[in-house]
Amino acid sequence: MEFRQTQRPKYDCLLFDLDDTLYPLSSGLATSCRKNIEDYMVEKLGIDRSKIFDLGNLLYKNYGTTMAGLRAIGYDFDYDEYHGFVHGRLPYENLKPDPVMRSLLLSLPYRKVIFTNADKVHAVKVLNKLGLEDCFEGIICFETLNPIHKSTVSDDEDDIEFVGLSTTTTSTNTNTISSSKIFDIIGHFAQPNPSLALPKTPIVCKPSIDAIEQALKIANINPQRTLFFEDSVRNIQAGKCLGLHTVLVGTSQRVKGADYALESIHNIREAIPELLEADIKSEVAYSGKVAVETSVTA
Numbered sequence: 136m137e138f139r140q141t142q143r144p145k146y147d148c149l150l151f152d153l154d155d156t157l158y159p160l161s162s163g164l165a166t167s168c169r170k171n172i173e174d175y176m177v178e179k180l181g182i183d184r185s186k187i188f189d190l191g192n193l194l195y196k197n198y199g200t201t202m203a204g205l206r207a208i209g210y211d212f213d214y215d216e217y218h219g220f221v222h223g224r225l226p227y228e229n230l231k232p233d234p235v236m237r238s239l240l241l242s243l244p245y246r247k248v249i250f251t252n253a254d255k256v257h258a259v260k261v262l263n264k265l266g267l268e269d270c271f272e273g274i275i276c277f278e279t280l281n282p283i284h285k286s287t288v289s290d291d292e293d294d295i296e297f298v299g300l301s302t303t304t305t306s307t308n309t310n311t312i313s314s315s316k317i318f319d320i321i322g323h324f325a326q327p328n329p330s331l332a333l334p335k336t337p338i339v340c341k342p343s344i345d346a347i348e349q350a351l352k353i354a355n356i357n358p359q360r361t362l363f364f365e366d367s368v369r370n371i372q373a374g375k376c377l378g379l380h381t382v383l384v385g386t387s388q389r390v391k392g393a394d395y396a397l398e399s400i401h402n403i404r405e406a407i408p409e410l411l412e413a414d415i416k417s418e419v420a421y422s423g424k425v426a427v428e429t430s431v432t433a
């Protein structure tokens with residue numbers, strides 16, 4: 136039959152979210168990150184503490200990240216400063232080297248790419264803490280999808296290839312926004328006015344279809360032959376819309392849009408039963424470090 140002739144692995148790429156996917160939610164980074172974002176909104180943007188909870192939720196829900204939402208409703212700020220503030224004080228010490236995951240990743244004969252909404256500094260730091268820094272061919276991160284902002288100053292602290300756009304655009308940032316120009320999103324949802332559309336964000340991030348499409352294009356990924364690992368249900372569903380095969384991580388409850396659900400990323404092989412056969416063939420030829428080159432620019 137046909138499958139005999141065309142027998143080859145079903146996938147050729149594994150696309151991984153980073154936070155709460157490659158390490159468990161119980162590490163406490165997510166909780167700490169949320170608190171830092173709230174502090175940023177109060178301390179740096181002067182938002183009333185009493186509004187933070189509702190505002191944060193609305194922004195996250197409607198824009199993918201709080202940061203994207205803050206920009207949409209009219210706040211302007213330096214992206215590096217924001218990322219430094221919200222990630223700078225995370226309990227990274229809670230992340231321990233994960234040799235099991237490391238050998239698992241290295242044994243899987245597929246392209247492996249990180250796709251995170253976080254910034255590059257954070258992504259590299261997390262991968263280093265987990266001891267997974269050499270397991271991926273590239274990272275698609277905030278700066279990759281939002282290159283308008285000045286690119287991260289090269290610090291050469293890592294050897295990970297950074298998948299980025301080769302073109303840079305000029306900055307359109309303006310740092311003068313008066314508070315009267317802030318869109319009242321809490322008021323908007325308190326008194327829904329269907330005729331009034333929400334302002335758009337200039338930030339490209341998951342779960343927007345555009346963000347995922349761009350990421351796939353940049354990393355030259357065919358969604359039909361890619362497994363996408365994510366802890367976020369909405370990101371999973373957006374990925375599914377674009378044809379990715381999806382693996383919800385962090386729960387064994389499958390949801391709509393998820394082809395598989397794994398309590399832990401360590402159970403990765405359960406999501407790839409087809410792998411077992413390919414495994415046997417490839418493990419001999421497949422040794423340690425994978426270094427697939429892609430077009431790479433920071």
Ligand SMILES: [Mg+2]
Binds near residue numbers: 152154155156367
């Ligand atoms: Mg995540």
